Amino acid sequence: MADVHMVREHALGLAAARKIAQGWMTQVEDRLDMTCTSETARDGDRIHFKRAGVTGTLLVTRDRFELDARLGLLVAAFKDRIEAGITSYLDELLASGQDPLGQPGSTGKKGRAS
Secondary structure (H helix, E strand, O other), X not given: OEEEEEEEEOOOOHHHHHHHHHHHHHHHHHHHOOEEEEEEEOOEEXXXXXXXXXXXXXXXXXXXXXXXXXXXXXXXXXXXXXXXXXXXXXXXXXXXXXXHHXXXXXXXXOOOOO
16 A cells, blocks of 8 residues: 655644635545545544545644545555645645635535534
């Protein structure tokens, strides 16, 4: 199995980080056909994502995002492409500095579980 690990530190605070994470969740659901669920805690959130051959978690705290994913044998050959897709959406949202939930087209196609 191949692994993907990514850490992005930020100075947004937890409320803004949660908005970014919700936007990321919407994008990977829509663009990568992932199924996502989220767990909310006082000190941060954990988003679980999966699709055939890929499972992972995005940890959201007041000062960082930490993503860990496991790739199955059949998709491991596409590790670089999958890693770029999963992480680039988060990087785009962090770079834009905009509220991802206020942007058009960010409705998501799947429900959320808390």
